[in-house]
C-alpha cells in the first residue's frame with residue numbers, strides 16, 4: 112500500500128496543541144524496563160511505529176505487555192529468558208541498541224545485529240562497545256552479530272571520545288546493576304538522559320549527575336517495580352513552533368518544559384519571531400518579515416540536530432543568506448535536494464548549507480527519506496504555493512504520532528492518503 116500526504120499550500124497554523132511524550136526517552140525507557148523482573152508502568156508514551164517495533168522485539172524476548180490506557184503500558188519482564196533479539200526486527204530501528212545495555216545488565220550477555228534507523232551518514236556504536244568492554248565484557252563480532260558477554264560486569268571509569276546520547280544511556284543501563292561504581296565522563300546531557308536516570312532511580316538504582324557531563328552510577332543488586340510518565344517531546348514541540356514561525360501562524364505548545372526548548376526559542380527570536388514563555392507552554396507568533404541567521408547543531412543544550420531540517424525550511428523564507436551547519440551527523444542533509452525541487456536556493460559546502468532566503472516555495476512531489484526531514488517537508492508544503500505530495504510517510508510515522516491529526520488540531524489540512532499498489 113502506498114501511503115502519502117497531500118498538503119494544501121499557503122496555510123497558517125493557529126491554535127493550541129498538547130505535546131506528546133518524548134520518543135527518544137520512550138525508546139530507552141522500554142528496554143530499561145527489562146532490568147527488573149517486576150512489572151513497570153509507563154505513561155505518556157507516544158503511539159509511533161518505533162515504539163510498536165520495540166514492543167514486538169520485547170515480546171519476542173518473552174516480555175508481556177498490556178495496555179491499561181491509550182498512552183500507557185505495563186511491561187512484565189519476569190519471563191524474559193532470551194538474550195538474542197530477532198535480527199529482522201532489530202534492523203528496523205536504531206533504538207534497539209538499548210537492548211544491549213539492558214540485556215547485558217540483566218543476563219550478563221546479549222547477541223544482537225547492528226541496529227537500523229534513519230540514514231544520517233555513518234552511525235558507529237564504538238563508544239557503546241568501549242563502555243561495555245571497560246566494564247569487563249568481552250565483545251566479538253560473529254556472523255553479523257555483536258556478541259557481548261560478561262561473567263561479571265564491574266563499574267569502570269569511562270571517558271567518551273564523542274558526546275553520544277546512545278552511548279551515555281546504554282552504559283547507564285549496563286552499569287546500574289554492575290558491581291561497584293561507574294563514572295561516565297564527557298556524557299551527553301540531553302533531557303531524555305535525565306528522564307531515563309530518574310526512571311532507573313525510581314526503580315532503586317543510584318544514578319547521580321544525569322544532565323551534567325559526569326554521570327556516576329553506584330551499582331545495586333536489584334531493581335523494582337515503578338510507575339513513570341515520559342517527559343514531553345521537545346522535538347515534537349519544536350516542530351510545531353517552527354511550523355508556526357514558517358507559516359506566519361500563532362500556536363501555543365502546551366505541556367512542555369520550556370527550558371528544554373531554549374535553544375529553539377532563542378533562534379526563533381533571532382529570526383524575528385515572537386515567543387512567549389509560560390510555566391508549561393510556549394506561544395509562537397509568526398511575523399512576515401524574517402531575518403536570516405546562522406544555526407549550528409550541537410549536543411544539548413546546543414541547537415538540536417533533530418530540528419535542523421525544519422529550521423532550514425524556515426530560513427528559506429528569510430530574505431538574505433543563512434548558514435546551517437550540521438555538527439552532529441555527517442550526512443543529515445537528504446532534505447536539501449527535495450527542497451530545491453520546490454524552488455529553495457540551497458547549496459552545500461561540507462557540513463554547511465548556504466541558504467539564499469526570501470523566495471516563495473512552490474509545490475512538488477517530495478520523497479521523505481528520514482523522520483525529521485519528512486516532517487520538515489510538511490512545513491515546506493504548508494508554506495508553498497500549490498498542493499504538495501509527500502511520499503513514504505512511514506519515515507514520519509516512526510517518530511510522530513498521527514502527525515496529520517496533530518496538524519488538524521492547529522487548523523491546517525494535511526491529508527493521509529492510502530492507496531493500494
Ligand code: EPZ
Pocket residue numbers: 134135138205206229233234235236237238239240273274275276277278299416417439440441482483510
Ligand atoms: C540519538 O541518536 C537520537 N536517537 C537521535 O534522534 C538524535 O539525533 C541523536 O541522539 C543526537 O541528539 C535516539 O535517541 C534513539 P549519538 P544516537 O550517539 O544516540 C557519533 C531522531 O530523529 N557516535 O548522540 O544514535 C555519531 O555518529 C533521531 O529522533 C560515534 O562516533 O546519536 C554522531 O555523529 C535520529 N560513536 C554523534 O556521535 C558512537 O559510539 C552523536 O550520536 C556513538 C555515536
